Amino acid sequence: MIFKHKTDFMREVVRLVAHGYHYWTTGTTDPKKLSGLMLKFDDRYAINATPQQRYRRKAKGECNTQFLAWQDETGSVIWLLLSTEGEGVVRQLESLQDCREKKHRIQLTGYELVKTPRKGEGATAQWTFRISSENYAAWEERLKTAVRKWHPHNDDLLKQALWSLRRIPGFSEARRQGFALESYAKAQWKRVQRGEWPFEGVFIAWLGRYQKPTLVDLPDLIKAKKPVLQDGGSLDVKD
Numbered sequence: 056m057i058f059k060h061k062t063d064f065m066r067e068v069v070r071l072v073a074h075g076y077h078y079w080t081t082g083t084t085d086p087k088k089l090s091g092l093m094l095k096f097d098d099r100y101a102i103n104a105t106p107q108q109r110y111r112r113k114a115k116g117e118c119n120t121q122f123l124a125w126q127d128e129t130g131s132v133i134w135l136l137l138s139t140e141g142e143g144v145v146r147q148l149e150s151l152q153d154c155r156e157k158k159h160r161i162q163l164t165g166y167e168l169v170k171t172p173r174k175g176e177g178a179t180a181q182w183t184f185r186i187s188s189e190n191y192a193a194w195e196e197r198l199k200t201a202v203r204k205w206h207p208h209n210d211d212l213l214k215q216a217l218w219s220l221r222r223i224p225g226f227s228e229a230r231r232q233g234f235a236l237e238s239y240a241k242a243q244w245k246r247v248q249r250g251e252w253p254f255e256g257v258f259i260a261w262l263g264r265y266q267k268p269t270l271v272d273l274p275d276l277i278k279a280k281k282p283v284l285q286d287g288g289s290l291d292v293k294d
Contacts, residue, residue, distance in 0.1 A: 056122070056123055056268075056270055057273060057276060058270060060268070061125055062224045062225075062262070063268035064124075064125040065224060066262065068137075069183065069226075072168060075139045076119075078118075078151040079151060079152055080136050080152065081163075085131065086130070089273060089276065096120070096122055099144055100145045101119075104119065113141065116141050118142065118143035118146070122134065123137070133163070135161070165190035166184040166187060166190070166224070167184065167185060169184075170182050170183075171228060183226045184224065184228065184229055185226070191236075195236070198243060201240075202240060202243040202247050203247055205248060214254075216240075217254055220233055221258060221259060225260050237256070237257040
């Protein structure tokens with residue numbers, strides 16, 4: 056599947072991992088080379104298997120694989136190959152990592168996939184994306200710099216940072232971090248500028264119920280002169 060929106064791409068990763076696709080590898084490729092890559096993966100790993108075929112493979116103790124892709128703002132295609140437990144040639148030919156291990160979490164555009172506990176009696180843990188520690192530190196530095204350089208006649212730097220902050224994908228952990236970064240910016244403002252915070256509050260919407268994602272046809276991706284990018288683009292910091 057080739058996704059038009061980064062958030063849809065990330066949501067599908069969460070959905071598949073929650074359904075047992077714990078093993079993964081990733082890479083980038085040129086749009087013109089994507090067709091060959093997908094054909095190779097389908098021939099070797101049956102990435103386009105039907106639900107019935109996947110059921111049979113699981114019953115025989117074989118693994119199933121899924122292939123996801125999204126084109127970033129540079130025009131490169133980020134792809135992710137996911138696999139379940141079981142026997143399969145993918146385990147021999149690919150360097151798969153287990154996303155349940157802390158050192159091998161899925162990392163995508165400055166976010167990492169983690170499993171977090173949920174509140175409430177009997178609630179089960181859930182998979183969600185959060186801003187990686189490296190990207191979070193970069194966010195803090197960006198906001199601190201923007202506050203220090205703010206001037207009544209030149210507030211573009213801070214406005215841009217807050218605009219990017221509002222575009223953080225609405226996964227529960229990422230939202231929590233986004234609001235924490237806003238609080239960090241306000242604390243920096245109080246310490247450096249010593250006045251009232253002059254900007255509207257940051258609102259990061261929940262993702263809401265799962266909806267069918269918008270997919271991109273491979274021929275359209277190849278023919279496009281510009282990246283087929285709708286959301287989730289990054290600036291100095293990966294938002």
